[in-house]
C-alpha cells in the first residue's frame with residue numbers, strides 16, 4: 086500500500102490514475118505531480134521513527150510513489166552531507182552558509198536521485214527501455230540505473246558534453262549519441278524515437294517520477310536542519326527539477342505539521358550564455374521563451390527552453406526570491422574559491438551559486454545576517470579540469486627537492 090492519492094496536473098488540476106505509467110497531463114499537456122494522502126502519512130510515521138532508519142533517499146519511503154514491497158533500483162543515492170561553510174561565509178561577510186553536497190551521490194551528481202526514482206517507478210509500471218535527452222549528468226545517471234535493472238537505454242547529448250558523463254553512459258552499456266545543438270534539439274529527437282522503440286521518455290519533468298526523487302533533497306534538508314527551513318536557497322537552474330521539487334518536499338512536510346513558517350526565498354542561478362529564467366523573471370513574464378544559441382561550460386545550465394518555466398517563475402515570485410545570471414569567468418573563479426576555502430571541488434553549475442551570492446550580497450538582496458543554503462549539485466571531478474597552472478616539478482637530489490618544497494611553500 087502506497088500513500089499516493091493521485092497524480093495531478095500542476096496547471097489545470099486534472100487528476101490522473103497513479104497506477105498507470107504517466108507522462109504529461111492528458112488534458113493540457115503540462116507537468117504532472119504525484120499527490121499523497123498526507124494526513125495518513127503523518128499518522129503512520131514519526132520524526133523519531135524516521136531517525137532509526139538507514140540514511141538515503143528511501144528513508145522517506147511514505148513520501149515516495151513506490152508500492153509497499155516495490156524494490157528500488159538503487160546505488161545508495163541521497164543521504165548526502167549538509168556542510169557548514171564558515172570560511173566561505175567569512176569571505177562574504179554573511180552569517181551562515183550551508184552547502185548540501187550532492188556531488189557525493191552515486192554518479193557524482195544529484196541526477197542520481199531523480200533517475201533512480203524514475204527508473205524504479207517506470208519499470209514497475211511496465212517500461213521496457215528508456216530514452217533520454219541530456220546535457221550530461223542525467224544521461225549518465227539514466228544509463229547506470231538502466232544497467233542496474235537490466236533494461237536498455239538511449240542517451241542523446243549535445244556535442245561538447247563533458248566527456249566523463251558521456252563515458253559514464255557508454256561504460257554502462259547505453260546507446261549514446263551526440264547531436265549538434267542543445268538539449269532542446271536532443272529532446273525533439275527523443276520525443277520521436279521513444280514511441281517508435283516503445284521505450285519510456287525520461288525528458289525533464291515530462292514524467293512525474295523524477296521529481297519525486299529530486300524532492301528528497303528538500304526532505305533531507307528539513308531533517309538535517311532540525312525541522313526548519315533556511316531563509317535563502319540558491320539553486321543552479323537548467324530544467325529546474327530542484328526548484329519544483331525542493332519546495333514540493335517542504336510543502337508536504339508542512340502539510341504534515343512537521344515544518345512551519347515561510348518557504349525560503351528561492352533564487353534561480355543561471356549562466357549569462359543561457360538565462361531564460363532570469364530574462365523572464367526580469368521582464369515580469371509568466372513563462373520562459375526559448376533562449377537562442379545557448380552557451381556555457383556549466384553544461385547542466387545549458388537548457389534553452391525549460392518545460393517547467395511557468396512553475397519556476399511562480400515559485401521565485403511567491404517566495405520573494407529572484408533570478409541571477411553570472412559569467413563564465415565568475416563561475417571558474419568561484420569554483421576555485423570554494424575549493425580553496427572549504428575543500429569542495431564542486432561542479433561549475435554549483436560554483437555559479439557562489440558567484441551569484443557575491444552579487445546578491447553586494448546588491449543588498451541577501452543581508453549580512455542571512456542564512457543561505459547552496460545546493461551543490463555535482464562533483465567537479467566529472468568535468469574536464471579547469472585550466473590551472475601546472476604544479477612545480479621537483480627534480481634533483483632528495484636534499485635539493487626538500488629545499489625546493491620549503492622555498493615554494495615559504496614556511
Ligand SMILES: *Cc1c(COP(=O)(O)O)cnc(C)c1O
Pocket residue numbers: 194195196222223289321322323324325326327328385386432434435462463464
Ligand atoms: C542537471 C544539473 C543541474 C541543473 O538541474 P535542473 O534540475 O535541470 O535545473 C545543475 N547542476 C548539475 C551538476 C546538473 O547535473
Ligand SMILES: [Zn+2]
Pocket residue numbers: 094095096097098099110111112113114115
Ligand atoms: Zn493539465
